[in-house]
Amino acid sequence: QQLKMGLASEQSSIDPQFSRTGNNQNTSQMIFEQLVSFDQNLQISPGLATEWTNLDPLTWEIKLRPGVTFQNGTPFTADDVIFSLDRADKVPNSPAPYTDMVSSLDKVEKLDDLTLKITTKTPNPQLIEDLGRVFIISKAASEGKATEDFNSGAAAIGTGPYKFVSWVPGQDLKLQAYDGYWGEKPEFQDVDIKFISNDAARVAALLSGAVDLIDTLPVTDAKQVAANDKFTVLSEPSGRIVYLALSMRDDTAPGVTDAQGKPLAANPFRDARVRKAISLMIDRQLIVDRLLGGAGVPSGQLVPEVLGGYASDLTPQTPDAAEAKKLLAEAGYPEGFGLTVVSSNDRFPGDADLAQALGQMLTRGGLKVNGVQVYPYNVYAKDATGGSYGAFVFSLGASTPTSAPMLGSLLRSYDKEAGTGAFNRMRFSSPEFDAALAKALAEFDPAKRNELLAEATRIAFAQTPIVPLYWQKIEWGMKKGLSLDAGLSEYTLPQNVRTVK
Amino acid sequence: MIVFVLRRLLQTVLVLLLTSVIVFLGVYAIGDPLEILLPADASLAEKAQVAASLKLDQPLPVQYLSFLSSALHGDFGNSFVFNRPALQVIFERLPATLELTITAMILSLLIGMPLGLWAGTRPGSRVDETVMTGSILGFSLPNFWQGMMLVMIFSVWLGWLPSTGRGETGTIFGITTSYATLDGIRHLILPATNLALAQIALVIRMTRTGVQETMPLDFVKYARARGLSERRILFVHVLKTILIPIITILGVEFGSLVAFAVVTETIFAWPGVGKLIIDSINALDRPIIVAYILVIVCLFSLINFVVDVLYSALDPRIRGRQ
Amino acid sequence: MSASAQVPVAEARGVSKRFQRKTDMIERFVGRLTGAAEPPTVHALDNVSLTVMKGEVVGLVGESGCGKSTLGRAIAGMLPVSDGVIAHEGRDIASLRGRARMAMRLGTQIIFQDPMSSLNPRKTVREIIGEAPRVHGLVAARDIDRLVSDLLARVGLDPAMANRYPHQFSGGQRQRIGIARALAVKPEFLICDESIAALDVSIQAQVINLFMDLKRDLGLTLLFISHDLSVVQHISDRVVVMYLGRVVESAPTDEIFGPEGPRHPYTAALLAEVPRIERREHSFSTVKGEIPSPLHPPSGCHFHPRCPFAMDICKTTRPELRDFAGGHAAACHLHDGQGLRDQNSTNQNSSLQGAK
Amino acid sequence: MVSLIPARLAKSDTISARLARGILSSPKATIAAILCVLLIAASLLAPWIAPQNPYDLGAIDFFDSRLPPGSTSMGGMTYWLGTDTQGRDMLSAMLYGLRTSLGVGATAGLLAMLVGTLLGLIAAYARGWLDALIMRFVDLMLSLPTILVALMILVIFGQGTWKVILALIFVQWAYFARAVRAAALVETGKDYVDAARCLGLSPLRILIWHILPNCLPQLIVIATIQVATAIAAEATLSFLGIGLPITEPSLGLLIANGYQVLMAGLYWMSVFPGVLLLVLVFSINVVGDRLREVLNPRLAQ
Amino acid sequence: MSDDTILKVEGLKTWFETPKGTVKSVDGVDLELKRGEILGLVGESGSGKSITGFSILGLIDKPGRVVEGRIDFRGEDLRKASAKRLRVLRGDRIAMIFQDPMMTLNPVLKIGTQMIETVQAHRKVSRAEARALARDALGKVGIPHPEERIDAYPHEFSGGMRQRVAIAIALLHEPDLIIADEPTTALDVTIQSQILAEMQKLSKEMGLAMIWISHDLGVVAALAQKVAVMYAGRIVERGLTGEVLDHPMHPYTRGLIDSTPMANVRGRPLKQIPGAAPPPLGRPEGCPFRPRCAFATDACLTEPAETSAGSHGWRCFHPREVLA
Ligand SMILES: Nc1ncnc2c1ncn2[C@@H]1O[C@H](COP(=O)(O)OP(=O)(O)OP(=O)(O)O)[C@@H](O)[C@H]1O
Ligand SMILES: Nc1ncnc2c1ncn2[C@@H]1O[C@H](COP(=O)(O)OP(=O)(O)OP(=O)(O)O)[C@@H](O)[C@H]1O
Ligand SMILES: [Mg+2]
């Protein structure tokens, strides 16, 4: 039985350690496996590793799953894991290496064929989440091989449910079910994945029957597809948050003027009351309903409920014009001020429309919108990171079980030396929050850590560090009679496709 | 001839040098590839590591000079995204694009010329009006819109033709091509038509104008006076005369075909360089962009060269001058 | 001829003009490498000397492609020459600068061979004639219309037609517009390049009469290029005959057409072939020999392959242009012996036969 | 002698009179010309005749987004052609968009024509190395993808109508340069140029007043097609995300935006602007075709 | 009509419909031609000489139309002939040499190709045979090395040679009638005389009839047995060459002859016909030459019919005065 899927973006390589961008991970998941497996809610459960124990803050012991074979028939052993972890940060020219995942490792020792002892440089409570993201490749098949050998299939040997058959870049990837797979066997024997980046074309491919299933179904088309009784639509909330960042970087903010359009000496975004006021002007539910056709969940913090570190009391702000006006007046802007809303236009669905909608809402909230600008992401990313924008829209996706990495890269104070706050483009800085987060990260007990993360989140959001808007919902379109297990991860995996009655 | 080739070669090399500088600077100005390549949760340490491994941490002139020295050895660097030699990535996909553009070119000639001849020999008639009106449609609607309409009509509603991908390919004379299989040809029809529409319109207009301007010339009247048949006059005397401007323009237009292939390939998920280049521009994959444009400049020079040669093959007077 | 005839208005001294495609560095390099031949050269003019005196009408005749227009353009200073000197009133035009150059430019005007292509099809006659005098400030802007009207009347056109475009005129009228344009800058020297070839006899007569009037009224000097000998005979004081880039004969009109007769066999052939209205049912004869191409001119005397009197020396040595009494000059080896004096061709034949 | 020539047809026949007569003599061209004038007038008068200012974020209401044609807003306003995803009145957006598209298309087309014509003329007149330099540069420009050029300009100069125009000029001048050079090469060989030189006129004067007018017919044809191409190219750029400011949509951008919801059945967002664009390009080309015929003496006679 | 008569044209009218009105380029032309006869057709430029030639061959382009008249070619009415029949006759039985040798040969096709296609358009022969025929024809008109030159392109030939190629093409099928339209205007006299010699030979040896259109009275005088003078679309005078040139009965003929430069009037103003030719639109009522005619009277307001004396005919009310 054959399954034809139409996916929006293509992997850049079959080498699972070459890049950890989403599309590469998606493909890698079909052929390779990791030490742990991430479920729909990104929570971990045993994968190639069955057990892990923390002997002391620096030492871990990991038991591997017995009876697992690679797709070329060789058994899976500790040597493969050691080889894979060692190679993870050494793939030449990798544009997105797994360096962070293995950076805390000091030593990896083999106790027996299925047992490993790991020593870390510093205590790392999240070690297993980190290591768990590295894909395990066969030492025998891959040693001394380059990325190119994976693309040709020679080295593309994993333990996953599907075997690599062929890849024609820009066109399609063909896979075949692996008979010796240890886990639940996939339902479809042959898989043909076509890469169709254009939204309308992807939908047309589904409608014309060229493919059975497509990912990132544009929200505008979802209704149409759902109304057609030959197709069904799956809609799942993701862990990707869309937010409005307000730059506190400099004494003046780019694009910000006074209400008359003249330059403003101060940076109003440095005032937490202004940030809150802006947050109060935005009608998140309206955006979700009108702009996204329901494909979103209004948010009041970084991660959705299912992830660790969620603070249940931080609900999405409801619009309150009077309160916003009051806060603005308190901050010294009774007349409001002028600002420019900037966004990308090709990064996530509806990003350009969102910027316009925000512009409208801020105008109605009493601010003067000097303009709404949208740029292609390649231009936008550099300028946003370089601090050229005052109020700008960005998104950030969750890829781990907890909110820790997002809090660390987005809200922690920017510090080049320490390597924190990599995506803190608005340069929010709260020592109080930084301390709370550090405390949480040092906690080894998962439950306690989640509690501490939630606490840190509360501290940060009391100051409105960003204006959270919504979590995206991702939609898939497929033929009637198919079902897909998908979740926060946004992955579209053939092994998760089933037929239903 | 040798002189001609050598002079062109020297000029082309200079153009290539200039182009590489412009593109290098341009890509640098557009954005920072690291911002695009790195995943959202990358740390600053990772960023530094990637910058070092892709040599993006060096000053631009140094990067350019090292590119230049390896380019002289035929190495245009590895793609940032694919980590494969840029030229290899391009040449892997170029055949698909060439297949598409050449098919479009042939379509435009096969459809455009007869229609243009037909309309041109009957200026002011109903046929002429219809053909000319129709040809305006060819270039007045945006390319992507026409493409989507083709998809909606022929593959979604009527279900006659596939709308995505290249289909099965086979080998003819050692060349991998869609022409080898029926499935391949079926996949080729819609995108090639989409690409050809504007060109068809252009060829119609050029041909018609040419016919209109050539028919009153004395040599046509003289050919009639010699008792030649109208068919021979039209297809030998007139056609050979008007072929020159048509071919010249088509040479130039080949460039716009390759350029518009970007849109067509995106809509029809055609695995050609057009899609590659737009993805590469979006990802700021500089080695691919630079190599692609240099390849296109070479292609262009080659085409212009061929056009010039054809030109003199068609018109002996030009041959005399060379 | 008047007393002022002693001043040469224009003079060509040993002028040569070669048309050759320009070679660039690469071409020369490859040429040296492969030992390829130089690109072909057209010797349009080959050591030509010609003097035009003030108030004189000089007729320039010769086969098509022999370099008449090229010489005309060179004398007008529009075509740089490869060798030799073009002088105006004794001064080398290459050395003229600024005001003197402009004066020379305006003082010498050409009327082009093809009236249609020499008139800008998108300009009215008023613009065509009036532009240069206005740009050069020869007349005040408000007097332009008067000037144009005067000139049009002068060349026999209705001034009311000043607003028309060239395509609205007949061939003869266009030619006259060209003449008016040239006269507008008050030249003293006019070069007429086959200005009448395409006209039918009645219009031809009008134009010829106009030239004669101008010569009489304004003392205009004329270089009259034509292949029509009867017209040349009618209008010019002196005739210069060219053959393949060289002057082969130059003599007062009376001498060439008169009892003296021509001294060069080519001129003789030309005269013999002129169709005359009084000559009925004449049997024409074919030219002996192949008409040579300017790309590969024959050696020695260019005319020798067609010459009924060719001698061995003609194949190897170029004959010099020799002066004879009465301002007559010719370039032919036959003059080393007996002159070419007899009037009719049979006599010529016998006497030349004797010379052999 | 003068009096013998019949004084007929003395009235002056200016180019514009000839053009007007030529257009009016063809019913098709007359209709197209009227349409052109109407569309230009509509675009110029857009701020006064449009029911709404679609560029004013305060005037449009997100609550009214995606309404089909004929719907009535909460404020009581009727959207005759529906609204877009932002709640803009399509009719107003189209009127303003027409203004932008015409502005961009015409300005880009004309300026590209200016630049290309000048360079083409210079190349043809100067010959030699200057000619080679300009023509190789033309080759280069034709090789660069429009998107890349547009992106570079976007980055170097920022976003805005003028930048799009600049990008379009950058990619289009080369066509004009080529065409004009070819035409001018033929013209420079004609005797009237020599005649002008002989009359002591300056090279610049000869280029602009004598040679250029004779290249005009070809130029007009290319220009009318290029205006259409510029509008379509602007739409394509918008489609690829590097076009005009998003809050001030052009016709092309409206089509590109509407195109994304076309399959969802919201046809009015792209079909109406599409039809308007078609009518515009169509009438420009019909008029252009006719002008070419009128200006060509052989076809006009 | 005797068997010797090749062509008889009666009352030919060819008009052009232009936006500004009807141009009556040919407005009632009669011609008659016998075997081996050469007719010189002279007249003012624009008087309709070329159009008359084209009308006979049925080669009038779009706005133009033969509106009236009879064209009998060896007893066959060409106006009634089908397009196919015309195509068969053209180039085979009736050949035309066009006015401008530079413009008539297709510049992008070899001389040989153009000759061979002409042969093959009329005879079912192989390429090789056609080529041999073409080669022989080139030799006949004095092109040296025809075997090599046959593969040349038109631009590689000089004007005179091209004109000879056109003549060779006209002679390919030994036609009955050749219409030669000012073939020597652009050539110098030595080359002109070579071509004229060739034509004379053919007419004498093969009985070829010829219409020789020219404005050069000298050439016509030397070549033609009969002369017809056209003015404003009409034949105003016709007759044997001697009759017309020595005793012109029409003032226009007289003017033409008088304005030719002659040896004996050198340096003196030439006689010229006053005024200009009437515009193609708005020709005057009655005799079209009236406004320029010194002898015009009120009688000239009506169109003069042809008066004839033997072979000599004219359309003028004042032949006596003209002769005087
Ligand atoms: N620009 C040029 N390039 C190359 N050859 C040229 C050029 N101009 C003229 N010639 C050649 O120079 C020779 C003389 O030409 P020119 O025009 O002076 O002849 P002409 O005597 O005026 O002939 P005609 O009677 O046909 O006008 C010819 O062989 C011609 O081919
Ligand atoms: N296509 C046309 N439309 C309108 N009038 C035309 C057309 N073709 C020719 N004529 C007119 O027909 C008349 C006769 O033209 P024709 O070519 O026969 O003259 P001609 O006697 O051959 O003159 P020439 O000696 O200049 O060759 C001219 O007045 C011309 O203006
Ligand atoms: Mg000449």
Ligand SMILES: [Mg+2]
């Ligand atoms: Mg004629």
Ligand code: NI
């Ligand atoms: Ni003549």
